[in-house]
Amino acid sequence: MQTAHQIERWIERFPLVRNFSASHLQIARGNVHFPVLESGAIAYELQGACANYLMCIDGRTRVFRMSETGREMLIYKVGAGGTCVLTTQCLLSGGGFPAQSVAEARTELAALPADTFRQLMRESDEFRDFVLDDYTKLLTAVFDLVEEVAFAPLEQRLARRLLVEADADGIVWKTHQQLASDVGSVREVVSRLLGEWADTGLVEIRRGQVQVMDRAGLAAGRLN
Structure with a gap:
């Protein structure tokens, strides 16, 4: 059962909800629920059925594929x-998830x-309009990632990932294995770099x- 606080946080994070008509707002508020995933929990599994349209209020999930090896x-x-x-693609097509997703933090x-x-x-x-616009932006981001993995050198991919993941103090709270997964490599190579x-x-x-320690150096590609 949702609470008023959860509804408020949802609307604050996704202001489009305020633009719903009274009847559509009633439908949305009457049916939305607010699952919480602890770090490491599964959001959805490969080939699983899609039962909900998911909107992230807080936290972060990662979507990935696992090879046979x-x-x-x-x-x-x-x-x-x-x-x-x-999630959008599966709801529109009626198919199962072509990947899996887990929470990287409490989500x-x-x-x-x-x-x-x-x-x-x-x-x-x-x-x-929101769903289709968001879908288009996310697809563009996915294609950018595919292009990066296919064509960008590993050193460049790892440097970019460190800059993206670093907090205000410059700390990346990830193991070498997690970073290797992020950039499509293996732990030994990432550890060497x-x-x-x-x-x-x-x-x-x-x-x-x-x-x-040197954001400018990583950003400029001074990696050797």
């Missing part, structure tokens, strides 16, 4: 204020059941984290 390939991540392009979601999603898509111009960068002062390696 156990190598993980990141497709994209969904953070606060974002939606999941594969609060707003979930609109499939029937509610389809009704709002038919009846609400505001909701339909980080070791080389540590020797030149670009980063500092700590247990379970990497400290970015």
Whole structure:
């Protein structure tokens, strides 16, 4: 059962809800629910059925595919204020998920059941425009990632990932294995690169984290 506070947080994170007509707002509020995923929890599984349109209020999930050899390939991540392009695709097509998703941190979601999603898509111009616009932007981001993995050198991909993941203090709270999964590589290669960068002062390696010491150097590609 949703609370007034959860509804307020949802509307604050997704202002389009305020633009719903009174009847559509009533439909949305009457059917939305707010699952919470702890870090490491599964959001959805490969080939699983899509039961809800997911909107991330807080936290972050990662969407990825796993190869037969156990190598993980990141497709994209969904953070606060974002939606999941594969959820949209599956609801529109009626198919199962072509990837899987897990929470990287404690994550609060707003979930609109499939029937509610389809009704709002038919009846609400505001909701339909939001979904399709967001879907287009996310698809563009996915293609950018595919292009990066296919054509950008590993050193460049790893540097970009460190800059994206670093917090205000320059700390990336990830293991070498997690970073390797993010950039489509293996732990041994990522560890070697980080070791080389540590020797030149670009980063500092700590247990379970990497400290970015020279953001400008990483951004400029001074990696050797």
